[in-house]
Each structure stands twice: as structure tokens, then as C-alpha cells.
Amino acid sequence: MPIEAFILNGPNLNLLGTREPGIYGSLTLADIEANCREKAAALGFSAVEFRQSNHEGVLVDWIQEAGRRGAGVVMNPGAYTHTSIALHDAIKGASVPLIEVHISNVHARESFRHRSFVSPVAAGVIVGLGPLGYTLALEALAGLLKG
Numbered sequence: 001m002p003i004e005a006f007i008l009n010g011p012n013l014n015l016l017g018t019r020e021p022g023i024y025g026s027l028t029l030a031d032i033e034a035n036c037r038e039k040a041a042a043l044g045f046s047a048v049e050f051r052q053s054n055h056e057g058v059l060v061d062w063i064q065e066a067g068r069r070g071a072g073v074v075m076n077p078g079a080y081t082h083t084s085i086a087l088h089d090a091i092k093g094a095s096v097p098l099i100e101v102h103i104s105n106v107h108a109r110e111s112f113r114h115r116s117f118v119s120p121v122a123a124g125v126i127v128g129l130g131p132l133g134y135t136l137a138l139e140a141l142a143g144l145l146k147g
Helices: 029-043 056-069 078-082 084-096 131-147
Strands: 003-009 045-052 073-076 096-103 124-127
Touching: 003 029, 003 056, 003 131, 029 045, 029 131, 056 073, 056 084, 073 131, 078 124, 096 131, 124 131
Parallel strands: 003 045, 003 073, 073 096, 096 124
Antiparallel strands: none
């Protein structure tokens, strides 16, 4: 049975590699994409959609698309984690298995980053492990999708 993954990235993640490297590291989003594609192939994913948007509604559209296709989602919602009821509702409404990922340990940062609207509807959450979190999330997602 073919399995698909959407790897979705929210606002400002297009700046990885130059944005606060002390917090987010020196890898670019393209580097993370390459690592994810390699891992997904090893895990047997038949298709991987790797996308980034600074726009909340676009992310909602992609979550709904993943749901229609029966794909799982790895998502770093960026700052929308802490503000977006729309993402929460899209994940819940699309009934999509989703692993939430954050490069930094959001719980060791500003208090406004401690609340997530995504976590309650995510199958799992990985924080603070840097870009490795993405490939670990793909492993978890493969397990969920393969049942």
C-alpha cells in the first residue's frame, strides 16, 4: 500500500540557515528537505510533498489536500503554532495524522511559545532536537500510516 507524506513548514522557516543560527542552526530548509527525501525513500514513502508558506490559509489548504489524498503530515507550523485555531480546525477536520515538529525547544523559550493550538490534534510532537526532528517525525508517521 503506497504511503504519502506532506512536510509542511510555516512562516519564516524559509530563512533557516541565516535566521538566528544560535537557535535554529545553520542548515537551510533545502538541506532539511534533502534529508527528509532521503529518509522518506528509505522508509518506503511513495510520494513526498515538501512545502513552505508564510501564509496561514495556504497551510490550511495543504492540510486539507493531504487529508483528501490520505497522506500523513509532518508540520513545523512556526509561529502559527501559538496563534492558529484555523490550523487546529483544519487538522481536526481533515482527519489527517500529523506529527508537529519544532527545531528549538519551545518550552525553554519565551512563555508565549509554550502554548500550541496544534498539539491537541497532533498524533505526536517533537521539539528541541534540531533538524533531526523532521526525520524522526517521518519515522513516526511511517509507523502510523503502515499501522
